[in-house]
Amino acid sequence: MAHTPMSGAGERGTAAGRLMSIGAVLNRLREEFPEITISKIRFLEAEGLVEPQRTASGYRKFTRGDLERLALILRLQRDHYLPLRVIREHLEAYERGEQIQLPAQAAPREAADEEPWEPPAADHRPAAARIGRDELLAAAEVDEARLAEWESYGLIAPLPDGGYDAGAVTVAKLVADLGRFGLEPRHLRAVKAAADREAGLVEQVVAPLRRHRNPQTRAHAEATARELANLSVRLHAALVRTALGVRPS
Structure with missing residues (x-):
């Protein structure tokens, strides 16, 4: 695993090098972390794990040190x-110049030539990043009762270990934003059903690739799934705008 060296704490608070917008940071991180989102970066900022500068108009500006710090956080996850609490402790130790003993990485399992490859069970697929229930509540700025209601309608679902993937934060914030316009969870069941159908179409395309014995082909399946998902989202947005007669912003 290639590690980008993390700059010291002093660099984080200074304009070391060219400052970057959150969009530029997102593009840099996506080279190694394709699933990273702006919401995830904002969440890590809200948790105090990264502290970008702010312009007079309130825009975030990141240094190279901030970028390296974010990359380190994402690798630890x-x-x-590692949970955010432990990551925070490691970051503080790094800043003090201490060496940290990390748990060993699990070696990827290589299937024997004579054995057909079987996809791992959904319960054991590692998530790009996982957060706890309290972290989700804080990031979405909602209470327990509202989150429980969203779960009852299937808008958000916990992982088998009780945590949530990073996408749950995005969903929670969007559901909350729609709620300010009077759209309740029961109104969004159709949106969830449509998303499930779109996911099913994508799965039909990539399932044969995921079952392939060649690791490169299986890796290509994930890239294909991401591309199809992005195209599906863009098509969905375009169809909704067309139906409403709304021009793209």
């Missing part, structure tokens, strides 16, 4: 499945 992806490769070692």
Whole structure:
């Protein structure tokens, strides 16, 4: 695993090098973390794990040190499945110049030539990043009762271990925003059903690739799934705008 060295704490608060917008940081991180979103970066900022500068008009500006810090956080989540509390402790130790002993990474399982490859059970697929229930409530700025209601309608679902993937934060914030316009969870069941159908179409395309014995083909399946998902979202948005007669913003 290639690690980008993390700059010291002093660099984080200074304009070391060219400052970057949150969009530029997102593009840089996506080279290694394709699932990263702006919402995830904002969540990490809200948790105090990264502290970008702010312009007079309130826009976030990130230094190279901030970018490296975010990359380190995401690696600790992806490769070692560490909770944010432990990651925070590691970051503080890094800033003090201490060496940290991380748990060993699990070696990828190589299937024997004579054995057909079987996809892992959904319960054991590692998530790009996982957060706890309290973290989701804080990020979405909602209470327990509202989250429970969203779950009852299937808009948000916990993972088998009780945590949530990073996408749950995005869903929760969007559901909350729609609620300000009077759209309740029961109104959004049709949206969820449509999303499930679109996901089913994507799965039909990539399922044969995921079952392939060649690791490169299986890796290509994930890239194909992401591309199809992005195209599906764009098509859905275009169809809704067309139906409403609304021009793209």
